Amino acid sequence: xxxxxxxxxxxxxxxxxxxxxxxxxxxxxxxxxxGRSLTLAALxxxxxxxxxxxxxxxxxxxxxxxxxxEARTWLxxxxxxxxxxxxxxTGVIVHTNLGRAPLSRSALTAVQSAxxxxxxxxxxxxSGKRGSRAVHAENLxxxxxxxxxxxxxxxxxxAVLLMLTALCSxxxxxxxxxxxxxxxxxxxxxxxxxxxxxxxxxVGTTNRTHLHDYERAVTENTAAILVVHHSNYKIIxxxxxxxxxxxxxxACRHNILLLYDQGSGALLDTAPYGLEPEPTVLDGLQAGCxxxxxxxxxxxxxxxxxxxxxxxxxxGQIKRHPLARAVRADKMALAALSATLAQYLTDRALVDxxxxxxxxxxxxxxxxxxxxxxxxxxEEGVAARVIDGRSTVGGGSLPGTSLPTRLVAVxxxxxxxxxxxxxxxxxxxxxxxxxxxFLVDPRTVLPEQAEALLTALVRYx
Ligand SMILES: *Cc1c(COP(=O)(O)O)cnc(C)c1O
Numbered sequence: 001x002x003x004x005x006x007x008x009x010x011x012x013x014x015x016x017x018x019x020x021x022x023x024x025x026x027x028x029x030x031x032x033x034x035g036r037s038l039t040l041a042a043l044x045x046x047x048x049x050x051x052x053x054x055x056x057x058x059x060x061x062x063x064x065x066x067x068x069x070e071a072r073t074w075l076x077x078x079x080x081x082x083x084x085x086x087x088x089x090t091g092v093i094v095h096t097n098l099g100r101a102p103l104s105r106s107a108l109t110a111v112q113s114a115x116x117x118x119x120x121x122x123x124x125x126x127s128g129k130r131g132s133r134a135v136h137a138e139n140l141x142x143x144x145x146x147x148x149x150x151x152x153x154x155x156x157x158x159a160v161l162l163m164l165t166a167l168c169s170x171x172x173x174x175x176x177x178x179x180x181x182x183x184x185x186x187x188x189x190x191x192x193x194x195x196x197x198x199x200x201x202x203v204g205t206t207n208r209t210h211l212h213d214y215e216r217a218v219t220e221n222t223a224a225i226l227v228v229h230h231s232n233y234k235i236i237x238x239x240x241x242x243x244x245x246x247x248x249x250x251a252c253r254h255n256i257l258l259l260y261d262q263g264s265g266a267l268l269d270t271a272p273y274g275l276e277p278e279p280t281v282l283d284g285l286q287a288g289c290x291x292x293x294x295x296x297x298x299x300x301x302x303x304x305x306x307x308x309x310x311x312x313x314x315x316g317q318i319k320r321h322p323l324a325r326a327v328r329a330d331k332m333a334l335a336a337l338s339a340t341l342a343q344y345l346t347d348r349a350l351v352d353x354x355x356x357x358x359x360x361x362x363x364x365x366x367x368x369x370x371x372x373x374x375x376x377x378x379e380e381g382v383a384a385r386v387i388d389g390r391s392t393v394g395g396g397s398l399p400g401t402s403l404p405t406r407l408v409a410v411x412x413x414x415x416x417x418x419x420x421x422x423x424x425x426x427x428x429x430x431x432x433x434x435x436x437x438f439l440v441d442p443r444t445v446l447p448e449q450a451e452a453l454l455t456a457l458v459r460y461x
Contacts, residue, residue, distance in 0.1 A: 004057065011059040015050060016067065018043050026068055034075045042071035042078075087449045087456075089431040091405060091441030093358045094395025096184065098430065100297040100304070101395075102354040102446065104343060107302060107336040114335035121331045134319060136334040140341035141309055144267065145292075147285055149315035151324075152296065152305045152337060157187045158327035159293040159306030160261050164196035164226070166321035167257060167291070167314060171223035173198045176209035178235055179228040183263075189228055198223065207235050211242040215250055224257035225250070227289075229279065231263040234399045244279075248288025257314070260289040264397040265300030265307065267344055273359050275393065276401040281309065290314055296333070298395040301355035302340030303333040358443050359393065363404055369442040370406040373454060380458040383411040391443045409437040410461050421460040429456050 021027055021043050031039040046067045053059050088098050103111070113119070124131035134151055141150035153159050164173065173193060180202065182188045193200040201222070203213040214225055225247055244260065251258040262284050271277040278299070284292040291314050296305030306327075308318055318324060329337070343352050350360045370386045377384035387409045390402035412418045415438050422429040422438075427449070432439040438461070445453055 008054050008057070008059060011054045011062065012051065015047060015054075015062045016064050018047065021047075021064060021068060021071075024064060024068060026065070027071075030068070030072060030075065034079070038075065038078075039071070042074045043067070045074050046070040084428065086428045086430055087446075087453050088444045089429055089440040089442075089453060091389065091391035091407070091432065091439075091444055092394035093355055093391065093444055094298050094393060094397065095444075096395055101301045103303065103336055104301070104340060104352045104354060106343065106352065107339040110335035110339035111303075111332045115332045119331055119335075121334075133328065133331075133334065137305075137307075137337045137341060140338055140345060141307060144341060144344055145281055145285055145309045147292075147309035147315075148312040150307065150309040151315055151319050152307050152329045152334065153324065153327045154306060154329055154333075155304050155327075156261070156263065156265075156293060156295040156306035157183070157185075157192070159308050160189075161192050161196055162306075162318055162321060162323050162327055163259055163291055163293055163308060164193060164198050165323050166318045167259070168223035169197035171198060172201050172219060172221045173223055173259075174201045174203055174214055174217045174225045175228070176204045176213075176241060177202050178204060178206050178209055178239075178241060179226075179230070181228055181230070181233065183231060189226075193226075207237065207239045209241055211246050211250060214242070214247065215254075218250075218254045218256065222254070222256050224259050224290075226259045226261065228261045229263040230399075231397055232399055244284060244287035244289060251290070252288070257290045258288065260284045260292045262292050262294040264298045264395070265294035265296060266397070267300060268349060268356065270299075270359070270393075270398065274403055275359070275398055278398055285309060291318070296337050296340075298397055299355065299393070300340065301349070301353040303336035305329050305333050305337050307337075354446070358391075359403070361443060363406070366442050367406040369450075370408050373408045373440070373442065373450070376454055377408070377410070377457055377461070382458060382461045384408055384457075384461075385411075387437075387439075389439065389441065391441055403443070405441055405443050407432075408440040408442070410440070410457060411436075412438055412461055418460055422456055425456045425460070427452050427456070429453055 050062055088095055094100050122131050122133050137152045138150050153162060180189050190200060201217050203209055203217045248258050262281055264278060266278045266280045281292055281294055291308055291310035293306060293308045296302045296307055308315060343349050349356050374384045374386050387407050389405050389407035391405040392402045415433055415436050418438050419433055
């Protein structure tokens with residue numbers, strides 16, 4: 001016992017001091033790469049670690065090289081990016097956990113030029129005076145939707161909050177009990193309503209709400225009817241909800257507003273691709289909604305943003321509210337959004353916007369790619385074959401509907417380990433597991449990532 005204590009004390013005494021470690025040439029290189037103070041912190045961490053180990057009886061002869069190596073590992077781990085690119089082979093097109101919509105090339109170029117230098121964010125080149133950041137996406141949005149006015153904020157959650165706060169605070173807002181939804185990430189309509197200062201008046205039942213339910217709830221204190229699109233859930237069976245046009249008529253008769261949280265930002269019809277029809281932004285405006293709000297990075301396929309379109313006076317009120325400043329969109333989001341909107345205006349959406357290219361991709365093309373991948377994997381000795389499957393839109397849109405696809409199925413004794421190894425790859429691959437098969441959907445794999453995907457599968461399968 002006594003001998004052990006002396007041994008530990010000897011080991012502790014022989015630990016080099018920070019000063020000595022700092023003078024080593026290898027440490028100087030570290031300090032050049034990571035900065036002096038962070039390197040110092042890393043060395044202290046490494047020495048501390050060794051001290052604890054010695055006191056716990058696990059000490060070994062401390063050598064300076066291994067102490068510095070430990071410091072280097074600590075520095076590398078600390079600074080390793082946590083937001084890393086991955087390959088989405090799940091077949092979920094707008095995958096909320098994987099960053100929703102991938103940006104188009106022209107959106108990326110716009111982000112780079114707006115973010116990498118100075119830009120006319122709030123500057124008017126004609127007058128040489130201060131301009132408004134509001135102008136950037138607005139004209140394109142107005143042109144695209146036919147709305148009188150439009151504005152973009154940080155995300156759609158902010159758009160809903162801002163709309164209710166600016167237009168309904170202190171007054172009543174009527175909403176169907178079938179629409180008191182949680183969107184995900186803790187965004188719950190009743191909570192947002194409370195936060196906005198509006199008083200929520202629930203009408204109808206979970207499955208059925210009629211026009212007369214709304215009509216009976218109107219008082220002299222009513223500011224608006226809010227309609228929230230069933231983005232991420234479906235009520236089937238004995239259900240009814242009045243059409244937007246009937247609600248618009250009712251709102252008009254009672255001189256109250258009809259506000260519509262459309263959610264997905266679909267500007268194109270989803271039906272031609274075999275999906276259920278998703279109400280579009282235009283449907284909402286044409287039905288007579290006063291303000292329609294939606295996300296920029298779901299089916300719109302652009303950057304994170306919340307977009308509000310509608311009547312000029314109301315959008316003006318929304319833009320002037322103090323909260324608007326707190327939820328404004330940044331220059332890179334505005335740049336990407338404008339570039340994406342321009343693609344719709346020039347009929348390039350189906351070709352150039354990744355989300356729509358994936359939705360519209362013909363099945364024979366997916367099948368050809370799946371066959372090619374499977375053949376290549378088989379050549380490399382991987383047990384792979386092509387099977388039928390379904391891709392989904394995701395992002396809390398179009399629940400319960402999917403697109404036919406062809407999957408590459410990799411057979412593996414321990415499919416969970418394969419999935420884990422692929423997640424641990426330098427460019428991680430995320431797929432699906434089903435019936436002991438690892439499934440890869442070509443629909444959501446970006447063309448430039450296909451080669452890396454196959455290389456990873458060959459390596460780990
Ligand atoms: C997604 C969604 C939101 C939240 O939008 P974010 O852009 O994620 O903030 C709000 N309402 C509906 C109906 C949605 O689908």
